[in-house]
Amino acid sequence: FFSDMDVVELPVVWRAAVAARNFEVGEEILREPPLLLLPKIRQDTPLFDSLDAIANKHHVAEKVLYPCIYYCRASEEIKSKVKEFYVPRLDEDGLQYKRYHGAVTEVAELPELKASGVPWEELLDFILILRCNVHMIGDGTKTSALFYLGSKVTHSCDPNCMALAIGIQLVYRAIRPIVKGEPITFSYISGFDLWKSTPARRELLLDQRFFTCCCLRCTREDRCRYRICPECGDQNLCRYESGQLSYMGQDPTPPTDTPWFCQNAECGKKFKDEDMDLEVEKALQYNVLENFFSTKQITSVHPELPQTMLKVCEEKLGRNHWLTLLMIYSHMAMHHTALNSGQKPLSTGKDCLVWADRLCKWMEVAMPNTMQQAVIAKFAGQTAEVYGVPELASLWFTRAIPVLRVHHGNHGKDIREMLAYIEEHGSPEQIVVASKPCRVIDMGKNVPVVSVKNSPTTNGKPSNDEGKITEAPEAGPVDPAVTKKQAKREKIKEQRKLRKGGRA
Ligand SMILES: [Zn+2]
Ligand SMILES: [Zn+2]
Incomplete structure (x- = not known):
């Protein structure tokens, strides 16, 4: 485990990770074991049956409720760290809030979980925290996890880092040079979703992660969405997006009346949305x-x-x-x-x-x-x-x-x-x-192998052991084999x- 980040208070974004020094392309900025592991696998027990029934009743995905088990059974130390995470706020009159609220009030009353003494308000916060902060690890489908420092890295549609799961550790590597003090960013969306226009990406992020993105790419001209100029026929008519650069803005400033701008210097005409x-x-x-x-x-x-x-x-x-x-x-x-x-x-x-x-x-x-x-x-x-x-x-x-x-x-x-x-x-x-090799740090023998005890029990007793992570620093490096597997995947x-x- 190591970190070359500082966590600072930034306007709008709340707490954010910034570079503690300059980084070259490929250098690792953070390598961290999970704070809380959240296996997605359903187990054949009455507790999972109850969660499925509650999920169905309130039209919530089952997988949203399973993590509650691991949270309830986590130690007080882990719980207090989870409470420091960013919690997005939902509109209390909205449908989504009503569904979540209905579900967690019943989950908190389940006999298997009630003994842990976690009130429904805390469970609701936890579910919302997951929506904004969870990372996929392992083979990318079966397990997700919360990372304490990793969660302080904010989203950008034009990120300076990539996030990798190596074993069950979260690793951030620079994909472009980063200067000391610059916010560390990675993208919560991937693949073809990143090809999308700014409004389409914002819609996706608002729906999945509950925020309106105001990253650099979302607040400048939209370089994925060139249109044909109605005046000169040039192919590079561009829409200038509204909003001020911030790393997790909630309230972009309203757009100008004529956001479309022809890049052809001889034309340079502006257009309204209605023209397009x-x-x-x-x-x-x-x-x-x-x-x-x-x-x-x-x-x-x-x-x-x-x-x-x-x-x-x-x-x-x-x-x-x-x-x-x-x-x-x-x-x-x-x-x-x-x-x-x-x-x-x-x-x-x-x-x-x-x-x-x-x-x-x-x-x-x-x-x-x-x-x-x-x-x-x-x-x-x-x-x-x-x-x-x-x-x-x-x-x-x-x-x-x-x-x-x-x-x-x-x-x-x-x-x-x-x-x-x-x-x-x-x-x-x-x-x-x-x-030219990139400057990936070779961790050699210092890579800790992390083993996790995290099997849920059904006897209703909360156990402080669940979800706790034990490190075995004597073990050898894990990197090459994992990298190979990753390449195959x-x-x-x-x-x-x-x-x-x-x-x-
Ligand atoms: Zn963005
Ligand atoms: Zn034009």
């Missing part, structure tokens, strides 16, 4: 996300739908709008899926290379130096490799490697393969960039993504 066909944009957003990027299983998509959608997005919204780029990604994924399964793709290799180029250029503007950009650059590089364009493949692989090194801790089969390709086909400058995830994108 927002209803069409909204309908397309629904269609693209629902048909191509939803987790729901869709059984049949008309074979011509993807092409039609791409064309409509391009014509109505523009070539640099995030929905157009999502459709391009979807087409590329379908192309690769067809190739991998030995079928003839609907699009040509030339189409695919043009799309790869557009995606990379868009990422360079929308999300430079991020994991999203690295994933797309790698994907584009693989496309160029398949179609025998080594200059492009080397260029894109070189762009992907530095961020992937931060994520994989310099290791990873994909990094080795791309590096070998660049060494064979790339320029001397590209070889220098791609082979990443690969499986990617394949899943490809399959999803190429469902049609």
Whole structure:
């Protein structure tokens, strides 16, 4: 365990972690064991039956209530630390509050939990704390956890850190240089959610995490949502978002009357929201996300739908709008899926290379130096490799490697393969960039192995032992094996993504 952060009071954001020194890309800022582990697995006991019944009655997800068990059984020391966490406030007349309130008042009265003496008000706070502060660990689905210092790191849609679960520890690594005193940030949302426009990201964060994001990306011009200028036809009409930069703002200042601004210097015209066909944009957003990027299983998509959608997005919204780029990604994924399964793709290799180029250029503007950009650059590089364009493949692989090194801790089969390709086909400058290891700190023998005793019992007696963490500092390093597993998981995830994108 170590921390190179200070926790300070900042306006609006409450308590936030700031850098205690300067950091280079790849350096670790925090490595922390969990304060409270929260397994999501349901156990076949009367207590879980009762929680399921309460959840059903009040229309709350069962998983929201399970953590109450582990909180009630935690030691007083852990409970008092949890009480220091940020608690979002819900509107007491709102539906969500009423559901949570109804559920926790019954949970607090369950005989198995009542003995712990936790009142319903405290349980409600705990559930809300989880909504804003919980981290996924382990394989990302089975266990979540609260981290005391980790929870002080605030969200940004344009973060300077990535959060990794190594074993059950939470690790923050810098993905860009950070200066002393700068707030440490990571993104609560990931994957395609980060491609979204500012209003769409804000809606998601408000719904899932109960706050209106006022990060740097949310309060400047929206670089994911370029539209076509109604005056000059330029593809770079931009919306300037409202709100002042703060790390967890709640109340953005109202937008100006004419937030749309043409970037073409010869035009420079401003527009109102009413001029911009927002209803069409909204309908397309629904269609693209629902048909191509939803987790729901869709059984049949008309074979011509993807092409039609791409064309409509391009014509109505523009070539640099995030929905157009999502459709391009979807087409590329379908192309690769067809190739991998030995079928003839609907699009040509030339189409695919043009799309790869557009995606990379868009990422360079929308999300430079991020994991999203690295994933797309790698994907584009693989496309160029398949179609025998080594200059492009080397260029894109070189762009992907530095961020992937931060994520994989310099290791990873994909990094080795791309590096070998660049060494064979790339320029001397590209070889220098791609082979430079990032400054991930090697923890060596100092990595503590954390073992946790956390099995719930049903005898109704609260036990101070539950959820307590014991450290075994004598044990050896855990990093390489875990990194390997992570790389494998990443690969499986990617394949899943490809399959999803190429469902049609
Ligand atoms: Zn934001
Ligand atoms: Zn214009």
